[in-house]
Amino acid sequence: MDEIEITSLAEPELRDPVLIEGLPGVGHVGKLAAEQLVEELDSELVRQVYADEFPPQVTVDDEGVADLTCAEFHAIETEGEGSDLLVLTGDHQAATNDGHYKLTAAFLDAAESLGVETAYALGGVPTGELIEEYTVLGAVSDGDLKPPLEDAGVEFRSDEPAGGIVGVSGLILGLGDRRGMDAACLMGETSGYLVDPKSAQAVLEVLQEVIGFEVDFSTLEDRAEEMEEVVGKIQEMQSQQQAIPDEELRYIG
């Protein structure tokens, strides 16, 4: 196998497509949001990206059939006049610094070859506290991209997130910009301790408004309700036991 191999499963004709990336990260916000689009809208699997930077691993499906770890692009033709979507999802990021660069470059190559000129990287930004109001924080490759995002409720805060944006999401902005692509990162605030479907919904609501499409949130809402029960139990435990160490809260989901 080459370092990266891309399998083409279909050649969709997309109208002004935008890339939407949702790989695993803080609160699984980006991944939940991207998967929601793939599941709720009429999507077609068009590319699979295999890479020797991914773990040497297969997953086993409900029939006992093994699938080699990969990232996937799904094409979604939206109704109305808005852009079509090219959604990137997967179970892994790269394992090394240079792996992240190579992999993101391959993702951008694949997206460009399908006509993409604009990218949205979805993710979460950890606040360390349970969230009441789900704000979506933004960062852009070019200041001109801010007004429509601000109109949709995205907040831009000076020098935030403080630690920058790491992983594929960060590089979609950084490497995207270097090749002339417009790129924005939409980061839902989230505690950082829990898988957070509500934060994913907040990010999707922004995306709907900016791009111009509609998606049903009932699955995310169901998942959010389950998580709220978990959070409720945790808060109950907290009130009983004063405090629970972070490790026990980390990524219950």
Added chain:
Amino acid sequence: MDEIEITSLAEPELRDPVLIEGLPGVGHVGKLAAEQLVEELDSELVRQVYADEFPPQVTVDDEGVADLTCAEFHAIETEGEGSDLLVLTGDHQAATNDGHYKLTAAFLDAAESLGVETAYALGGVPTGELIEEYTVLGAVSDGDLKPPLEDAGVEFRSDEPAGGIVGVSGLILGLGDRRGMDAACLMGETSGYLVDPKSAQAVLEVLQEVIGFEVDFSTLEDRAEEMEEVVGKIQEMQSQQQAIPDEELRYIG
């Protein structure tokens, strides 16, 4: 030395050979099973695979002669009408993600050049408990491969093993499938704490029936008896001392 170098020691004429991989892993199940085949059947060393992904290490034999770490293919001509065997064994897996991919690709290249079109990756699946009934769990590269395995007692469980299959065994399915090879992984249930010759025997019993050959299990049975004494002592200690932490039980063998 190149990244991977393969030394050819013999050019066997094999009848419809199948690859059987047994490298180190959970409970050393795959390695024990593969070595049993090499030792008990009439086997010939045909290939040695050296790789700079392996530890920089030589082992010293009973004559004081050093041998560079490698993986080995042994050819076994089976009696009767069944397939001949090409058995892959060794003391190490790769040290990095991309190393696993490169190494498995080299293994598959070597197997294909000897006529292999079907592969069985042998291993263990940890249950966290001492095993009473040695079930063999299966995963396949293609659903059509399941019926004969099910007939031989292999269980296929939805989405199991939960963490997927990692290492060379996983990639033999994943990369094998991508090059059109039929591949199955046979995983003997094992506690995960002990080297487990009984689990290896359960895997071999499946393999015998599926491929059609016979192997003597007396060596494995002797080894299993030794392990049972160890297990007996542990259980005695457990009943005396309530509990032993996992670390102390890990890989006694």
Added chain:
Amino acid sequence: MDEIEITSLAEPELRDPVLIEGLPGVGHVGKLAAEQLVEELDSELVRQVYADEFPPQVTVDDEGVADLTCAEFHAIETEGEGSDLLVLTGDHQAATNDGHYKLTAAFLDAAESLGVETAYALGGVPTGELIEEYTVLGAVSDGDLKPPLEDAGVEFRSDEPAGGIVGVSGLILGLGDRRGMDAACLMGETSGYLVDPKSAQAVLEVLQEVIGFEVDFSTLEDRAEEMEEVVGKIQEMQSQQQAIPDEELRYIG
């Protein structure tokens, strides 16, 4: 992206330019000193060095615009007859051994292409104690470079620093020498526990005298005062509590 990509933003005409490197390290001495030059003198950003050895990361500026992690060369035309300066700053070193070598080679290539024949690597040397007198320790690629540095107060001590000089600073001497470049490392003594603007000032005072330029220290002095308040509080706490473990003191700044 290639392993290393260099973007040219301007082609300055520099008079006998010297390279001044100040990347992150002990007490952030080199980084503080180099940034002081870029901020206080009339500087122009001339090169940006992107590398897949750097973290996969963008930083977000005060406008919400993301910038891909890079190292930067600023050109400074000095007044008087002394050499002009080419100052290398950034937020990261490489992540691997070979990454350090590749990155430093790229830095030296870029500097040479702008006419540099002499390099100063700035850094700190940890003493484990709060510093009263800020000595600057030196090391050179060639013994002939010592007299002017000694005249400016630099001390050369046999076999010091004991652990050698690691990272980009060390390699600017080591790889610089191998390509015939004159290189010196100026290391301000610093506790190793705190960001140390005073140590940075001591290093800059040497550099001023050796190269022949003048820079305003008021920003560094302000920062030093802030740090002195921190140190004052720590000493107070020490006198109250006997001792504070090293970990709590490490890099407060």
Added chain:
Amino acid sequence: MDEIEITSLAEPELRDPVLIEGLPGVGHVGKLAAEQLVEELDSELVRQVYADEFPPQVTVDDEGVADLTCAEFHAIETEGEGSDLLVLTGDHQAATNDGHYKLTAAFLDAAESLGVETAYALGGVPTGELIEEYTVLGAVSDGDLKPPLEDAGVEFRSDEPAGGIVGVSGLILGLGDRRGMDAACLMGETSGYLVDPKSAQAVLEVLQEVIGFEVDFSTLEDRAEEMEEVVGKIQEMQSQQQAIPDEELRYIG
């Protein structure tokens, strides 16, 4: 810089030269032995090997001049009729698996180009106990090499050392053998806790007899005396305090 660069400083005419490798390892036995040869006999520095697998580091000499980390070959013309020596020393091994393979291959290339057909890798084998009788354990690339070593007192023990031989010493046997070079590893028994000049002397005494040269041991004996004082103090402390944990004993020297 290339991955590995070799600087030639002299082209010695050597009579039937043998490679003697002594890089850092258990008890620094190999390194002490090799350095003893370079210092006590009439040696000439002939090759310097730079590699981006080594730490990114310079050492500073007693004049304040920095030297880039490298491994060095010294040529030694022995008196009498025995083989001349090509001694490999240095301060570092590689940092990765494949780095060890590449580096050892480069060492063997350099040695072969100077006429070497036989190699001795020197090292220590840890026993976990303070040593009374300094036995030298052997391993060879070919059984025919054993008789002259056994005549010189080298012991060959079945399957020892149990963990094999790792690092450059192991690969000099393993990769040396693959290119048709005769190679032996001479391992002085040593506690594993202390730098061990006596073990180094035991290894050199074997080497003297096998190759046919003579070296003065007074420096090693002085160093051994110093270490004996350390050991004496430790034993005194042990008798007073029952036991000292291993960590405190590790590599005092």
